[in-house]
Structures are given as structure tokens and as C-alpha cells.
Amino acid sequence: MVCACALALTATAMPLLGDEPGSADPTARGPRVVHANRAADEDCDTASLRPTGFEESGAALERIRKRRKLVVGVDQNSYLWGYRDPASGELVGFDIALAKAIARDILDDEDAIIFKMVPTDQRESQIEARNVDMVVRTMSITCDRMDRVAFSTAYFEAGQQLLVPKSSGIREYDAGLAGKRVCTARKSTGEDKLRLDGHGARLVLVDNQLDCLVRLQLGEVDAVLTDNALGAGQAAQDPQVHLVGDRVTDEYYGIAMHRGDTDLVRRVNKVLEDYRAGGVDSEWMRSFDTWLGDHLERPPLPPEANYRD
Template sequence: MPENGPRASADRRAAHGGGRAGRRDVRALLLAAAGLALAGSVLAGSLPPDLLAGPPAAPHGRSAEAEYADDRAPSAARERCADGRDPAESFPPGRVRGAAVEEIQERGQLVVGIDQNSYLWGYRSPQTGDIVGFDIDLVMAIAEDLLGPDPDVRFLAIPTDQRIPAVQDGTVDMVVRTMSITCERWQDVAFSTAYFETGQQLLVPANSSIQGFDESLDGMRVCSANGSTASKRLESESHGADLVGADNHLDCLVRVQLGLADALMTDSALAAGHVAQDPSMRLADDPLTQESYGVAMNLANTDLVSWVNAVLEDYREPGPDGTRSEWRQSYDRWLARYLYDEETDPPPAPPRPQYRD
């Protein structure tokens, strides 16, 4: 079982695995069970052997890559800050060697807060022992740009409610941990531009009477990770539910599996890992919000934020010979199998970057 310690250090480099074998039958099963499937379960021993090393990449579908994902119509409301800004706006990109970047380069090591319990995003492979996933691919791209080939990266596994303190007190240089960019969080940490779009959604057992974020929650026990955007939404609008807190969203899934909670609320993107490992779960109704994941850094380290944004500019771009972007390659490796149907869906693409004036 993955450890949940607040400062668990994993000084390993990510292993980039995955072939190109399509798993359309698996995806069909998950979609039938949960609409859009995402999942996570502690019962790693119940997984097929090919999943233990990490999901293989989906087959190449269309050769053309969509420019940006957020050109599509949103299905839920998006937050606006008091000054009218979209919270996903960040500092302009630029590789400027300021104090924060200089410290990392002179140290020769990048220290990153991650999750090792989020299947597909950041998790320890039971087969190899390496921490792998979509977030980890991005960490390695940033590290290689800052430090060169074969960079020294120190991973610190951090609970959801410790992400901001770890950035503020310098325990980590950055957090890459499916962290939603919000106006409130911008008061405490700085964010890169968005690298993934998601939204809050309820995850329930397939036979649950819960229909969605409505009166069907009355009297139900709903779990969310402490300090998450899901917990804040539930605190402001519970629909009569009894709220249950946990260190991580995976702990909430375990509570549901053990009958200690009736539902959990988390990002729809994280829910994919949950359903992928436990198809007995389903997503209830549509996402409630439209949110973006970003890399969190110290407010004072604007040079590092701009450097990461420059890395993300390159990460999103297809190669000059038409090869898929690093973002798309990572998506294919980890997420396409559960989120993308090449016959009906537009090609997956990253969010359009937004910059502050």
C-alpha cells in the first residue's frame, strides 16, 4: 500500500513507460460503468499485470493535434477573481536566471512536492517502485530544462492540505500534484499557466441512490480531501450531507469501499484513476466546476514561475516534423485510454495559456 506520510521522500527518477497498444474494450467497460472513467484503489494486487507498470499509451488516432483544449465550450461555470482575472493567468514566460532559479541550479537538485497515491497522475508503480504518472512526466520536463539531462529530482509526497505550507516554507521548490488554480490560493502561492482542465464531481458506488450534487445527498456521508477545492465546495453547499475529511482523495475512496462513506468528491480527472482501478464506482452527474491544474511555487519566486511557463510553452507545442507534443505524448501514455475515444472525441490538447499584463 502506498505510504501517506506528510514528508515521505522518494528520491527516484520517474520511469517513462508505455507501449502503443489500444485497450478499447477496457475503455468501453469503464464508460459503461461510470460515464467518464477515472479511478484509484488500494487493491493493487487485483489489477491485471499490464496495469501494474503503468497504462500503455493509446494508439495514434488523428495526425493533427488540436491547438488548445479550452477553445471548446465549457460544461460548467469558471471562477473569476475580484479583479476580473481568470485565476489561470500567470506571469509571462521567460528563462531568466533569477534568485530562485540560480539556487536550484547551484544546488543541482530540484525538490518537488507530489502525490504518490493518485493513479495515472502520480503514484508508485507496484512493479518497478518508481513514481510515475502524468504529473511526473511534467516534473521531469521541468527538471531537465533547469538542470540538464538526467537531472537530480527529489520527490516529497505531501498530503493535500500541506501543499501550500510546503511551498511557503521552502520545503519544496514547487508542487506538481493535480493542484487546482484558484483566486484564494493565489493569495498564498503563485501558479504557472494551466496544464490540464478538470472540474469537481461526485464519485459513488454503481448501485448508489445518489443522483448528483442535489437533495439526494441529504443524510449521506460525503468524503473529500482536507484543504481541497472539493472540501470548500461541500462546506459552502452540503445539500444536507454529513461531511467526512481525509488527508488524500484516495483515503476517501477507501472509506467508500469500506462502507464508511457513501460518496467522495474530487476532481473529475482524478476520478479517472479511481474508476480505472475500481469499475464498481461511477461518476454522478456532470462536473460542477471548470478548473485548471497548475504548478504551485512561492510567491516571491517569479523568475521560477516564468521559467516553468517557458517550459510549458515548449511542452504544449508539436514537434517541427509534426510529431505530437510532449503534453500529448504524456496524455496518450497515461490518460487517453480512459478519457479519449478517437472515433467521437476531438483530439486531446492542453489548455490555452493565459498571461498577466
């Protein structure tokens, strides 16, 4: 688990450190842990910035306080993570709860949020254009993405895994996939994996991971490759499908923010520290039990934070 959250920054991301006045802060500087991201064998440092504690003078935080609203990019279609409960019309889920915790910390009001719906393929561009303060949307921390946005520390450990009907003969992500139609969301890490190492599977791309479940139910595809966290959400909506085999990638969900908003990154990391604090009794664990407990194996502890400064 130590390396689990070892996250790296690419060389291009390094100037951030210089821009950030807080980086000179000598307090609480622990041993720097740098691990390669196991997911894609990428050699970038995906660790994030150390929380600043109560130093609250950054431009991004000022902007948010002035607006009195936190603008968060989310998804409405990810069951258990971010979805609209049709009965109440409210957005709910693990990601939504986390976003509310951040709003509570920065603005003392967990409802002071403007949720903006962001499609998978626009997560980076919406942040770059500053249309949102942050994206909390089952977004994996990858080196490619770190060229464009800054990430918080990891708040969830996930990985690509196959989802198939219970009657399916597919058991593993292996040569058995040859000639099978495998569905995944466009521009997702699943697409990268299938393109790189697809075992002869026929790639079917859709706009949203949930569209894959529709196609799976209709028999238009044989399997779905998606984050196990999202796959659990799909399996929760259809008892006739399940996740099989091992996770074929290891990914860490992070909260994405603008690369210039270093004060916000630090502040969010502080919120995450609080969220994880207490181990098995943490807020993180409670949220896990509420949203994911019935569908995913319970990790012993929340993922650990790794800092690069």
C-alpha cells in the same frame, strides 16, 4: 477554451510584477485576457507570467542550478498522477512526467529531481517555507491559494465530480444528496464546495482523497466528491465505481511556486509552452494518452495559456 485558462491574480499578488525585472520586457506581449475563474466565481486574476524565453538570470534558477537538483513536492498516492509503482518502486504519473520535463529543461537531466512527498494540506506552507521549489500535485489554481503562492499557467482542466458505486442511485450533484454521506479530502476544493452548497449531504473528511475510495468500498460513505482527474484514478483502481453527473466546478491545475520566484514561474511557463506545442502531437497529448487516456475523455487540445503581462 479561451477563457478556460483565464487566471487571475489577486490585488495582493500584483507587487510581484514590480519586483520582476523581466516584466519590463516588451517582447511578445499579447492581448491581455482576463476572465473570472468559473470555478468559484472568484474575482481574481489567475493568469500567470509570460515566459521569458531564454533569459535565465533569476535568483531561483541560480539556486536550482547551483544545487544541481530540482526539489519538487508531489504525491505518491494519486493513481495516474503521482504514485509509486509497487513493481519498480519508481514514482510515475502525469504530474511526475511534467516535473521531469521541467528538470530536463532547467538542468538538462530529467532525473535531477528530489521528490518530496507533500500532503494536501501542506502544499502552500511547504512552498512558503521554501522546502520545495515547486509543487506539481494536481493542485487547483484558486484565489485563496494565490494569496500564498504563485502559479504557472494551467496545465490541466478538471472539476469536482461525484464518484459513486455503479449500483448507487445517486446520479447528479443535486438535492438527491440530502442525508447521504459524501467523502472528500480535508482542505480540498471539494470540501469548500460541500460546505458552501452541499445539498444537505453529510460531510466525511479524510486526509487523502484515496482514503475516500476505501470508505466507499467499505460502504462507510455513499459517494466521493473529488477532482474528476483524481476520480478517474480511483475508478481505474476499482471497476465497480464510476464518475456521475456533471463537473460541479471548473478548476485548473497549475504548478505552484514561491511568490518571490518570478524567474522560475516564467521559466516553468516556457516549459509548459513547449510541452503543449504541437497540439494533438504535443508532448502533453502523449503524456495524456500514456497516463489518462484509458480513463478520461480526451480533450481536443491541451489547455491554453493565459498571461497577465
